[in-house]
Amino acid sequence: MSREQMVVDGARKSFQTGKTKPLDYRTHQLKSLLRFITERRKDIADAVKRDLGKSEHGTELFETLGLEGEIKLAIEKLAEWAAPRPVEKNLLTILDDVYIQPEPLGVVLIIGAWNYPWAVTLQPLVGAIAAGNAAVIKPSEVSSHSAKVMEEFLPQYLDKDLYPVVIGGVSETQELLKQRFDHIFYTGNSTVGKLVMEAAARHLTPVTLELGGKSPCYIDKNCDITVACRRITWGKFVNCGQTCIAPDYILCEPCIQSRVVKEIEKNIKEFYTDNPKTFEDYGRIINQQHFKRVMALMDGSTVAVGGDSDESQCYIAPTVLKDVAGDSKVMKEEIFGPLLPIITVSSVDEAIQFIKEREKPLVVYVFSHDKKLIKRVIAETSSGALLANDCLVHYTVSALPFGGVGNSGMGCYHGQHSFDQVSHMRSCLIKQLKMEGVNSMRYPPHTARKLGWARFLLLKSVNVSRLRRVVLLALLAGMAAFVVQGHRDLLEPIPALFG
Secondary structure (H helix, E strand, C coil), X not given: CCHHHHHHHHHHHHHHCCCCCCHHHHHHHHHHHHHHHHHCHHHHXXXXXXXXXXXXXXXXXXXXXXXXXXXXXXXXXXXXXXXXEECXXXXXXXXXXXXXXXXXXCEEEEECCCCCCCHHHHHHHHHHHHCCCEEEEECCCCCHHHHHHHHHHHHHCCCCCCCCECCCCHHHHHHHHHCCCCEEEEECCHHHHHHHHHHHHCCCCCEEEECCCCCEEEECCCCXXXXXXXXXXXXXXXXXXXXXXXXXXXXXXXXXXXXXXXXXXXXXXXXXCCCHHHCCCCCCCCCHHHHHHHHHCCCCCEEEEXXXXXXXXXXXXXXXXXXCCCCCHHHCCCCCCCEEEEEECCCHHHHHHHHHCCCCCCEEEEECCCHHHHHHHHHHCCCCEEEECCCCHHHHCCCCCECCCHHHEECCECCHHHHHHCEEEEEEEECCCCCHHHHHHHCCCCCHHHHHHHHHHHHCEECHHHHHHHHXXXXXXXXXXXXXXXXXXXXXXXXXXXX
């Protein structure tokens, strides 16, 4: 038996004891996870600094702050999320208890990514714990320092049998994927995503795939280009461009391309100084393999801003490419680095057509004052999300489901969506052994009269809460009428006394 199989078997045995069912237990584990993030903040920041060259403040802003918010939300809302959810009834079931009961799926495998090694690995864990599951956590081996910190310290805070951490590379991940899970949550690229889905299919295991793709960014020539470029610059080059929802390329009309280049260049200098290489808040490419991949994407394109690099430090300067052709090398795959190509289009029509001809992205960005134009982009394109006049910030809204569509992924998470994603929504109907006369219409022999009653009782849905309000109003009206009539009866003898 492999180490991975032993870990999964141990998590399943621990889950089957039922100790994750009580909400108090889940809350305790969530509070312990929050304490882990708080007490090990320095260890986490040091690991991310060694992995990605990110500053301590950058790690808190983009990794742990959102995690804390998700955990606190789950603690606050857990009783509400886990409660039975009443549904609309028909007349046949109006006296029955009919509801949806969320229940844990079982053992969840979480395969994290290296670009935000804490946020994208532990946010799914929040949902798994809240929903009452066990979870095997597999951090990315590429962000090796973060993985080691997770392996060393997380078991000191969480139940180590229910929430084990497995580190290792491709072989360890492959061995994990041979095991049977009740849900697999993978964050990464679409190539590996297909392999994960293939492995899951052997056990009929459902999957959540948080992938990526080339997220387009259309700039309307009539918008505030200065503000638009400032927000795009931030969204593109944060974490050295290694963000799955970063704007991958710009679409704009030729008449504003030069100004867009100048504005982005100005913002790069403001955000990262004249020498980003020495600036604390500008990170590094994760390793030399990815450095070489990103550098090769520039072949055949014209550099308008940046272009500097240092392989020994895995450093690539914030770079803008102009007059990029749609079939160029940089447009063949998700960039996942600090390169921002600009493709010129004649109109919003051409921009929409350009987007529609390609795989569905994780997000579509559009910058415009024109609400009709924005609504048109929403109506005529498809993506995991659409964000108008800003970048990345939809990720911070827990009420919004975060996920892709088509080649950019399937399933979603954040807030209650995380809880629901790793829960089974169990249909429940509780009927009493009474009123058998009403049920007789469904028993043989089937007649036209019974069919008529069945049609009426089954096809007529009833909103019970609305019915309750109607009944309550009727009762109040009846009571009011009774009180008024009583007052009249009391007042009628008074004139006779003074007759």
